[in-house]
Amino acid sequence: MKPLWQVPGWACQFIVWLIIGYGGCTTSLAQCSQTYSWVDWSAFQDNKAVGSILVDGKQIQVDVTTNFPLKPTSDVFAFSQFRSFSEYSSLSNKTTPRMVWSKDGKGEATICFSEPVTNPVLLIASLGGPDTTVNLTFSRSFVPLFQNRGAEQTSANKLSGTEGYAVVLFPGTFSCLTVESDQYEYYTNINFGIRPAAFPLALSTPQPGCNRSSVAATGGARYQWDGGQKPGSGANVFDQSGTYTVKATDDKGCVAYAMTTVTVPSPTEVRFGTYPPLCNGQSITVGPTVKTATNSVSYRWASGETTPTITVAKSGTYEVTVQDGGCVKTAAVTIAPARSPALKPDATVCLAGTSTTLEAGTTEGSMTYNWLSGNSKSQTLNVSQPGRYQVKVTNPLGCTAIRTIDVVTMPTVSLDRSRAICVGEETDLIPTVGGPASPVYHWSTGSVEPSIRVSEPGTYQLTVANGQCAATASLALTVNPLPAVLPDETVCRGKTLNAGSLEPSVSYKWENKGETTSEIAIQAEGIYRVAITNPMGCSVVRTITVSGICASHILAPTGFTPNGDGMNDVFAPAIVQGDVLELTVYNRWGVVVYSERTDRPTWDGTQYGQACPNGSYSYRLVYRTIRNDGDKVYNGTIVLLR
Known part of the structure; x- marks a missing residue:
């Protein structure tokens, strides 16, 4: 807040109080006459002084109390210093407190009127010295009506003087005023008066608004x-709190x-x-x-509620708009999702033996566990019976x-590891x-029967299931x-019968x-x-059917090669459906080179141990048929070729 004398335009408005020739704003000077009423001091004793002042035709007592000896002076020191004040003629140069x-x-003086007064003024003469600065602090803010170069208003309620002279006005109505000094000096003259308002000037009660307060002044023209x-x-x-002064000028x-x-x-301020x-399944109240400076607050949430809080x-x-009179504020709060415990999926566990251990299914730390079936607070649960088990993890x-684990009895199954059948056979598995x-x-064949009959080679697999629990066996x-x-x-019908493998x-x-x-001998048809x-x-x-007697026939080669290579080395004629009795071999001159009476004669191509020459040889074979009808x-002829 600027002191009033620093406000632009102050000089021109202030000069209406000056005598003609002190400035250019002289239009209405003759029409306005400002009057003052000053205190007449009647008694001084120790640190007290008593006087009276005429206010609206009524004498009001004035008392001054100080923390230092209080004496009067017969007049105001260097009163002529006030001549440049436009209202100089209204000042009083009478007995004044010293x-x-x-x-x-710290010096202190309290001035009290016997009843509230409006717009009192204070005349101050010789505040401080040429080499000494004295600072006065008043209990109320003031407006300097006059101050020479030695006096300066340093804040709303402070005046500094280096041999300073000033006339200050305290706008408003009150009964007492306190003045404090920051140091001792020889003396300062002060006097109190009343400066009645030249015309009615009224201020409205400050009206608070949105981050502001408004005041209206009425009665003046400017x-x-x-x-x-x-x-x-x-x-x-x-838009800032403080004490403010308005200077009003009428027409x-x-x-x-x-x-x-x-x-x-x-x-x-709207803050969350x-x-x-927030955990899944939980709720929370937010607001x-x-x-605010008022109690007239309304709420509107983005979701439509008009309550201070929502659940x-x-x-x-979540966003809320708060209206406080003319102020509208919007704020939002974000509720983060809380991560639930990370558990393994629900599962089915197969009970293969007498018992099994169930796990809650988390590797995170600092968890608490509650098995709803089993009354356990541990991370694991040992069970021996099938059924449904649930664990609550927090x-x-x-x-x-919550994780659910179904415990199911594990079936068992067994098959022969291997089996063999013959082509055309079937077997039951x-x-x-x-x-x-x-x-x-x-x-594995697709059958769902307890057993199957098979005939094809391969591996047959059986899975026996109880829910998700299954056992498998296979057979090759x-x-x-x-x-x-x-x-x-x-x-x-011959002599023998061959099986035919x-x-x-x-x-x-x-x-x-x-x-x-x-082979077996044929006994009969x-x-x-x-x-x-x-x-x-x-x-x-x-099956071999024997029917009728078989005709005999001779089996004899037309040549042989007795060279010792193990192939076709002998001449051994045979008879089918009969028996060989004798074999005789002749050279081309009719000389016998081999003769043997046996059922299996064999000529190796020699005579008396000597190899016979290559050539054609004749032979005579004596045999008997199966009919036993005499020798035949x-x-x-046989060709010998070595």
Whole structure:
């Protein structure tokens, strides 16, 4: 707030009080005559003085009390210093209190009127000295009507003097005034008076608003405030608290002063406190702290509520608009989501033995646990019975999560590890199953039956399930081949009958007499059956029908090579459905080179141990047929080629 004398335009308005020739604002001087009323002092004793003053035709007592000896002077020291004051003629140069202030420290004087007075003035003469500055502090703010170069208003209620002279006005109505000095001096003359208002000047009661307060002055034609947003207007607006003075001038040029103390409400503050993160499923009440100068506060939340607080059940940002008279403030608070305990998903645990251990499913620390089924506060729970188990996990923020674990009896299943069958056979796969009463079967073939019948080679797998708990077993099935044999046939009756196997290492079982050889002697016509079994145990039953007597025929080569290479080295003719009796070989001159009577004659191409030459040889074969119808002779030739 600027002192009034520093306000632009002050000089021109002030000069209306000066005599003609002291300035250019002389228009209304003759029309306005300012009067004063001064105290007449009647008694001084020690640190007290008593006087009276005429106010509105009534004498009012004035008392002065000081903390230093108080004496009068017959007149005002150097009164001529006030001649330049425009209202000099209204000043009083009579007996005046002599203020020496205090030699022991701060000087203090209290001036009281017997009843409240309006617009008192104080004349101050010789405040301080040429080399001494004295500072006075008043209990009320003042307006300097006059001050020479030695006097200066340093704040709203402080006056500094270095041999200073001043006339100051205290706008308003009050009864007492206190003056304090910061040091001792020889003396200062002061006197009190009343400066009645030249015209009625009224100030409205300060009206607080949004970060401001307004005051309206009425009664004058022109106004000059020492602060505010509109200092040249009767209605002014202030954005800072303080004491403000308005100088009003009427149409006659008369000047009146008024002073008011303005309190600007503190700016409306809308603030949210700190809220903890919000757990899922929880709620919290939020509301701002509002600092305001009025009690007329309304609320409107972005969600529509008009209450000071709201209860929220989810995280997010919540905004409220607070209206305090003309002030509108918006604030927002963000409620962060609190992270619930991170648990593993719900699970099914298989009870394979007598018991199993369940885990809450978190690796985070500082958690509390409560098993709802099992009455345990531990992170784990040992169970021996199937059923549903739940654990409630709570983190330090109070957020909870529940994990459900279903304990299911684990089934057992077993199959032979391997099995072998023969081509054309089938086998039943029947598992051994333990555990729940009604498990579910899943074979690798797609069957859901408890057992299956199979004939193909491969691995067969069975899964037996009880919910999510399952056991698996498998069986490797081998299908072995049957022995390779000749087809069933009908033959004529010969000497022997061959089983007809096409592979070695087989065994035989003839149905008729239980023979185990590959050939048997034919006893009679009829049906013969032989079981041929390979080393893998697979058997084929071959049926041979013997019907009629077979015709005999000779088996003899047309040549042989007795060179010792192990191939075709001998000449050994044979007879089918008969027996060989004798073989005789002749050279081309008819000389016998080999002769032998046996059922298996064999010529190696020598005579008496000597190799016979290459060439053509004739032979005579004597044989008998199966019909036993006498000896028979067959003549042929054989080529020997070494």
